[in-house]
Amino acid sequence: MIKMLVFDVDGTLYDLNRHEIPRSCQEAIAKAKRSGLIFVIATGRTHYGLGAALNALEPDYILAVNGAVVADGRGRILAHHDLSLAQVERVNAFCRSHQAGLAWKFLDHCYIYQSPEKIDWLQPQKESDIGPEPFIDCPAQDRHQTALPQSASVHADPEKVEEVFHDDPELAFLRYSADGYDVVA
Template sequence: MQYKAIVLDVDGTLVAHGEPSARPAVAAAVKAAQKKGVKVVIASGRTSFAIEPQILGGIKPDYMICANGAQILDGQGRLLYSQDLTAEEMYALVDFFEDFDYPLAFNFTDNYYVYVEYKAMWEFYKKATGHGEYVLDGEDQDRHLESMPFGAFAILPPEQVEKFQEKYGYLGLKFVPYRPGYYDVMQADVDKARGMERLMELTGWTAEELVFMGDNENDIAMMQLAGCSYCMANGSEKARAAAKHIAPSVQEEGVRQVVEQLFLQ
């Protein structure tokens, strides 16, 4: 099969948790495949400003699917598609999280703004990614007056997700676990696969021409869509079950090994 694009998740797939960037050998393999004509797509829960070339180890993607599919950009950073939270959805999240003092951050075009419990959110993001410069104190809660966010990231006990849905389930918001207690929050019709389908409409690619690599539950729909999909060995149980193949772990540079096998033989 002649694959036209490799689609890569960032955290836990391309970049090991706690490390600041993709390892040089991993980035070199991806760039070598790109030189051979394979298109590179980054598909991440991160927003576009948090996917800089330095984080990607110098990889310059041809396209980016960001905020779990709520943003699509081309290689020059031009926005091709966006989908915002509604004011009702955003205010429901703020009201609930303020009641319990659970950390809540919104994904805006320029930075993550933490509306509830800034310090706790910053410390988590710094520990998880190795840097926290994109996480700003938004507890004055006025950033959305400039533009609405694309999504949210929330820290709360799993049982509290059920309580939120009991009260606000009519909104259809999804809490997709990054790991238990840590959630990407997005609209019902937003996920990486839906973003990929929109990109396929622009590029003419078919699902069979895609190779996808991810590690977590927000990658499951994409694993099911792509003709060839890998879950990292370090991935969640549900993600491993959804993927067509298992790749070596991010610590074993699984992306490098798969790219070399598929594209650089």
């Protein structure tokens, strides 16, 4: 029988008030690993945005961008689930028509397509002591033409999101703040 521990990052492993992974957490995870348990980080963050603080925990696996990317403990990608071009275009069109904040999460970087000032996690993530994610401004909004993303972060009026994507059979809008959503297949 395989036994594993699966933990979220923000507010679970990482104390957002003290800006640290408590020593007691680090010790408990190390002890569990020594006893043969597999340690997995599950997060909405990207696999490359976990940083030195979480790398110190030495996870066996990382389930990133809400499960769309599976990586080993060294950050090597084992599997990923890309959005389709049609799904990306639908989200892009929605965000353009509603002046929504939009950042796409690709295997290599986060690409900011529009209205970064509306993305409530953007500046804190750039300055994060967990580990800043690499961001690329992409005003041409064309990165998805050469590779497909695994997830989007959308900041839009919740009523508009509900109106357009309610019961959508292909896309899930996972709310993480008053107007912020992770968008996955």
